[in-house]
Amino acid sequence: MEDLVVAITGASGSAYAVRLLEVLVAAGRTVHLVISPAGQQVIGHELGLKVDTENFALEQLLPKSSTSDDAGAGQVRFHDYRDFSAGIASGSFQTDGMVICPCSMGTLAAVSQGLSQNLIHRAADVHLKERRKLIVVPRETPLGSIQLTNMKTLADAGAVILPAMPGFYNQPQSIDDLVNFVVARICDQLGVPQDLAKRWGSQSL
Secondary structure, eight states: OOEEEEEEOSSSOHHHHHHHHHHHHHTTOEEEEEEOHHHHHHHHHHHOOOOOTTSOOHHHHOTTOOGGGOTTOOEEEEEOTTOTTSGGGSTTSOOSOEEEEEEOHHHHHHHHTTOOOSHHHHHHHHHHHTTOOEEEEEOOSSOOHHHHHHHHHHHHTTOEEOOOOOOOTTOOOSHHHHHHHHHHHHHHHHTOOOOSSOOTTOTTO
């Protein structure tokens, strides 16, 4: 099985999501993509990309991508955040995991409380109940007791809480290096091979 779900919500950190999408497609995975309205706004503000979720095209999100010409590349299947008829809304639709990247505190709260108010919440709920990998990438600081409690609730339910906290032991030289560090950790959790960042203990470190 090669299907993965990626949800982009309205927290800062759109660059993580776009880079993750690039890597997963290049790795030959089928990505089921959902973008919340707030996520769409943040993408435009942070990256200057105009994503039309009513008439979505991959080139809107990956304008420099040449994956369509690569026979070994994966594909992206876009789902409207309101579409509960999408396969990923059901446990009978099998996937290898789901990532919410970045994950807003509102989405975190909704998922931790089982509030399936949109397709992102529902797909996350499905992954938890089916005991499939759910990776939540929160990007917020500082964290209050409510956010920390919601994270613990999800961790106790089986989710992986993977904050967007780049490491500096590999001596990053650019913003891309910082982004790649976090995306590399996400890919490790998904079992997707990657060489985006140097690993601690490697001879090249």
